Amino acid sequence: MASYRTNSPTPADIVTYRFRGNLVYVKPELDYELALDVAQKEFVELLGISRQQIVFTTQATVGGERKCVRISASAWASTVSRMLRGEVIDVGIVEDKKQDEPPQYLEVPDNKEGDYTRWSRSAPASRSNSRTRQPSPTPSLNDEEKSRRSWFSRHF
DSSP: OEEOOSOOSSOOSOEEEEETTEEEEEOOOSSHHHHHHHHHHHOGGGTTSOGGGEEEEEEEEETTEEEEEEEOTTTHHHHHHTOOTTOEEEEEEOOOGGGGSOOOOOOOOOOSSOGGGTSOOSOOTTTOOOOOOOOOSSOOOOHHHHHHHHHHHHHO
């Protein structure tokens, strides 16, 4: 179970935001959205980042061990109001959830024929029964040309 101060005579007048090793004292905002505003103002690297990707974490003692705990928007005011003066709130960036979603695929047409039969260049099965080899449309390379190409592919 996490431990924190239960008797809070006065809320802290300043807390510390830490982002990528940079520290800044800020007035603790009790509103999560205002806290995001402050973080983006103090750390300009966050300006181009979606607000949904910015997270706040703090250190808490859980089961006798120090753990990093993310502070949700719903628990923000409660958490900040119990913090000590100058206590550190880490600011982080999580990956965009859209990258985790599967790719969008085009819909497959329902018709039985399908467009693929109209675009096929192969001869119909009834005409392709012979097993004779058709001449290649590209001439074969002689040994000198093959040697030149293999040297090129080995060196580039």
